[in-house]
Amino acid sequence: MENLCKTPLYxxxxxxxxKMTAFSGWxxxxxxxxxxxxxxxxxxxxxxxxxxxxTIVDIQGGDRKAFLTRLLANDVRQLRVIGQAQYTLMxxxxxxxxxxxxxxxxxxxxxxxxxxxxxxxxxxxxRRHAETVTGLEIxxxxxxxxxxxxxxxxxxxxxxxxxxxxxxxxxELLPFTSVARANWQMARTGYTGEDGLEIILxxxxxxxLWDRLIEAGVAPCGLGARDxxxxxxxxxxxxxxxxxxxxPWEAGLGWTVSLKDDRHFVGRAALEKQREAGTPQEMIGxxxxxxxILRGGYDVVQNEAVxxxxxxxxYAPSLSCSIGLARVRKWGAEPVLVRIRNRCEPVLVVKxxxxxxxxxxxxxxxxxx
Numbered sequence: 001m002e003n004l005c006k007t008p009l010y011x012x013x014x015x016x017x018x019k020m021t022a023f024s025g026w027x028x029x030x031x032x033x034x035x036x037x038x039x040x041x042x043x044x045x046x047x048x049x050x051x052x053x054x055t056i057v058d059i060q061g062g063d064r065k066a067f068l069t070r071l072l073a074n075d076v077r078q079l080r081v082i083g084q085a086q087y088t089l090m091x092x093x094x095x096x097x098x099x100x101x102x103x104x105x106x107x108x109x110x111x112x113x114x115x116x117x118x119x120x121x122x123x124x125x126x127r128r129h130a131e132t133v134t135g136l137e138i139x140x141x142x143x144x145x146x147x148x149x150x151x152x153x154x155x156x157x158x159x160x161x162x163x164x165x166x167x168x169x170x171x172e173l174l175p176f177t178s179v180a181r182a183n184w185q186m187a188r189t190g191y192t193g194e195d196g197l198e199i200i201l202x203x204x205x206x207x208x209l210w211d212r213l214i215e216a217g218v219a220p221c222g223l224g225a226r227d228x229x230x231x232x233x234x235x236x237x238x239x240x241x242x243x244x245x246x247x248p249w250e251a252g253l254g255w256t257v258s259l260k261d262d263r264h265f266v267g268r269a270a271l272e273k274q275r276e277a278g279t280p281q282e283m284i285g286x287x288x289x290x291x292x293i294l295r296g297g298y299d300v301v302q303n304e305a306v307x308x309x310x311x312x313x314x315y316a317p318s319l320s321c322s323i324g325l326a327r328v329r330k331w332g333a334e335p336v337l338v339r340i341r342n343r344c345e346p347v348l349v350v351k352x353x354x355x356x357x358x359x360x361x362x363x364x365x366x367x368x369x
């Protein structure tokens with residue numbers, strides 16, 4: 001535990017009474033007293049998350065566009081305006097997911113934000129493939145930190161804190177776009193299902209930003225609220241809802257794969273073969289209003305046979321029920337059950353997201369027939 005990394009905000013987390021935990025090699029806050037209050041604060045006002053544990057990698061020099069066109073499942077050639085962002089996957093030759101990430105198109109580079117849990121293998125993968133590309137540089141940006149400010153009032157509050165010039169820049173941002181301000185990058189992206197910003201800035205400057213946002217009434221939030229917020233929004237978590245053993249089709253992320261032309265990318269042949277043969281598993285959403293909480297690893301049952309497992313599950317504070325994502329084999333119209341502590345409970349099969357733009361998704365309780 002002594003060898004865990006600390007973000008530049010570590011002391012601030014302790015100062016504000018955070019319960020800390022080990023998370024993929026880092027000390028991270030779970031909550032600051034009430035995970036439930038933090039969750040609702042993001043949905044109703046705005047909160048902020050220290051996400052400096054994420055790995056930031058700049059791809060610069062050489063033919064970087066061709067390099068990423070070959071290594072990412074989505075097509076970076078679709079990013080034509082400086083500051084645009086794209087959610088994408090990095091696959092192995094078998095079509096398994098090495099990581100899910102965001103790529104930004106910047107004036108002289110592409111910037112990747114990848115999961116800290118996949119840092120070593122992703123950097124190794126990038127560097128191995130870069131060996132044959134003249135002049136290409138893979139630069140890990142350990143000097144940068146990252147703060148996510150999320151919620152219906154997030155953009156307005158950040159603009160007020162940073163001043164009129166920044167507020168004007170933020171006001172022009174569309175979802176999945178970013179803008180540079182000196183050595184900061186402000187992106188209208190997030191992992192909560194709410195509006196908001198992810199701000200990448202020098203690690204030496206994040207403490208001052210944190211203090212100013214605290215003074216403006218922005219609530220600090222931990223990993224607990226981040227997880228329930230992303231689950232309500234139907235967002236996948238690497239290592240639970242997907243990994244190298246699952247393809248985008250099996251993770252419900254087929255929309256991130258661009259097959260519009262004959263572009264070659266790592267994993268394409270395997271994905272096309274699987275799609276032609278029929279995907280053996282699919283991702284579904286589950287809605288449960290009984291006693292107990294859906295948890296990752298619980299069996300999903302139909303006709304007394306186990307057809308899959310829950311990958312992510314939790315109580316959903318915004319919905320006052322329990323929800324989950326599950327990967328299952330083909331299933332029919334018969335009732336679907338989840339085994340909770342040796343008893344099988346009926347659940348509804350629904351189409352995520354469970355929450356959309358802060359409100360229950362109107363289609364959330366449409367059961368597949």
